[in-house]
Amino acid sequence: MTAESARQQRRLLFLLTSILAVNQLDRHIVNICLAAIGAEFSLSDTELGLLAGPAFMVAYVIFGFPIARLAVSFDRRNIIGVSMIAWSTLTLMIGMAQSFAQLVLLRIGVGIGESGAVATSHAMISDLYPPERRASAISTFMTGANIGLLLAFVLGGLITQTLGWRYAFVFAGLPGLVLAAILLTTTKDPERRSLPGxxxxxxxxxxxxxxxxxxxxxxxxxxxxxxxxxxxxxxxxxxxxxxxxxxxxxxxxxxxxxxxxxxxxxxxxxxxxxxxxxxxxxxxxxxxxxxxxxxxxxxxxxxxxxxxxxxxxxxxxxxxxxxxxxxxxxxxxxxxxxxxxxxxxxxxxxxxxxxxxxxxxxxxxxxxxxxxxxxxxxxxxxxxxxxxxxxxxxxxxxxxxxxxxxxxxxxxxxxx
Known part of the structure; x- marks a missing residue:
């Protein structure tokens, strides 16, 4: 491998790790905002639980399998990029919701969008690195989940306290749009190592x-x-x-x-x-x-x-x-x-x-x-x-x- 290829490899891994961090940020930002959301819309705790849990996860699971099938045949970079634009935009729009129904629908949309990122990223990393280096690469990638969780709680809490919960979702949605643009314009899908059949x-x-x-x-x-x-x-x-x-x-x-x-x-x-x-x-x-x-x-x-x-x-x-x-x-x-x-x-x-x-x-x-x-x-x-x-x-x-x-x-x- 040339020095330039190694740099591109590290750069794509860093970018995918950053995408995972934003993925987790947008998934968990709702947790720090539940009290404020419940107070504004006069929601019960059951409704808040539905918003935080099933509204996201049911959509994530249902759409995860067909998107994973698409990743077998289509450009995985494009799948991640389009998914990220979708879930980031919908996260941002949660900050503009005017009813509980809108919150649930937007949260479902975030779940659909996020279902196209993690498994597809794992597949890209497996093709980007040989077997003897794959575990280290995946471990590096998974640190993005911890980073995203920390950002959701610390930044989410800071913005909710100073500007309100709506701005927390707006600020959480913006980084994903930037990363999606970088991914789509500066990288390419690694050559697949998988075999026919x-x-x-x-x-x-x-x-x-x-x-x-x-x-x-x-x-x-x-x-x-x-x-x-x-x-x-x-x-x-x-x-x-x-x-x-x-x-x-x-x-x-x-x-x-x-x-x-x-x-x-x-x-x-x-x-x-x-x-x-x-x-x-x-x-x-x-x-x-x-x-x-x-x-x-x-x-x-x-x-x-x-x-x-x-x-x-x-x-x-x-x-x-x-x-x-x-x-x-x-x-x-x-x-x-x-x-x-x-x-x-x-x-x-x-x-x-x-x-x-x-x-x-x-x-x-x-x-x-x-x-x-x-x-x-x-x-x-x-x-x-x-x-x-x-x-x-x-x-x-x-x-x-x-x-x-x-x-x-x-x-x-x-x-x-």
Whole structure:
């Protein structure tokens, strides 16, 4: 590879990573604005949950598969660029919405647009880099998700507090239009490395992977555990800022900074160190990976509930941080067990299926359950509705420990 080709390779990877950051910014900016949106349109928490979750995710899932099929035959750069123009424009237009119906329709549109970016970017990166460098490239790309989440909470909170929630959506939509123009005018779709007939092989691989996971009690329980974790994670991610604003009188900026620190910094540390601890424990007995997740799940819940029940914000932030440190432990051990339970050729597809379960259950179910419980408990009238909803979800999240224990029971003891 020439020096110029290497520069173009790095430049495209940086651009795709930036696009992912904007993708996540536009997806999660709504979370920091829920309190202000609900107040302006007199919405119930159930309606806010629908806006944050299913309005986006159902469209994202339904349109993700046909757009992925288009990416097999058409220019992937154009698919990402057009998708980005669409979702960025619709994000900007959310700031101009005049009714709940308009908010939902625009949010559905954002979901449709965003469904054309992430999977297509993964495919481009896989063709851009050889197999021996692909994992590092994809890891670099995925840092865009963390950057986007931090931007959504910090910048979203700052703009909502100083200019109002409508401007938060306007400013969130603008960067995507600029990046789309750069992508479409300065880059080209990498040459495809896939072989003729690979699409047929991929369809067969989907069937084979499903046939491997579904009947296996360990992998089946692992998938259920990650689905429960998704519900808890996205319920907290969606509603914590609104909870801080309602229950503790926090400003949108303060709530955003707290969430950025807890979800971004503390969550990242938990994920990083838990993977290394799980590998260390697994040298003695691979079942200890699941033991770690059972213990971490039980350890996280008292601190999460303490955060939701305390009236002193500094103590609540400390408790939430400790809870997230434990509750973010599941990714490394979960994926390690999954990859060890399927053939090497199935690992990417198995990972995709597990992530699909995590995202669909998490975003489509978690925010709505909390919103509905909050309304039953009085909603915004009592100010305690979200507390009841989030505590309920946290307690129900103990199901994941049971599923992880079932995974452990399905594993054979190590031989001496």
């Amino acid at each position: 690979e699409s047929d092989d991929r369809r067969a691989l989907i069937r084979r992977t499903l046939a491997r996971i579904a009947p296996d009690p360990g992998l089946r329980n692992l998938t259920l555990a990650i689905g429960v974790n998704g519900i808890v994670t996205f319920a907290m991610l969606t509603w914590t800022a609104t909870f801080l604003i309602r229950e503790h009188g926090a400003t949108p900026l303060a709530a955003g900074v707290i969430l950025a620190f807890v979800a971004g910094v503390v969550g990242g540390l938990g994920t990083f160190f838990s993977g290394r601890l799980a590998d260390h424990l697994a040298r003695r007995d691979p079942r200890h990976r699941m033991t770690l997740l059972v213990v971490a799940t039980f350890a996280a819940k008292p601190f999460a509930i303490a955060f939701l029940l305390t009236d002193w914000l500094p103590l609540g932030v400390l408790a939430l941080s400790i809870s997230v440190l434990f509750s973010s432990a599941y990714w490394g051990p979960t994926l390690a067990h999954l990859h060890g339970g399927v053939d090497a050729v199935m690992r990417p597809m198995a990972t995709t299926m597990v992530l699909f379960c995590y995202n669909v259950l998490g975003i489509a179910v978690g925010p709505v359950i909390v919103g509905a419980i909050s309304d039953l408990a009085g909603g915004t009238q009592t100010g305690a509705g979200l507390r009841y909803g989030l505590v309920t979800v946290q307690i129900a999240g103990l199901l994941s420990a049971w599923f992880y224990w079932n995974v452990r029971r399905s594993m054979a003891a190590p031989t001496e």
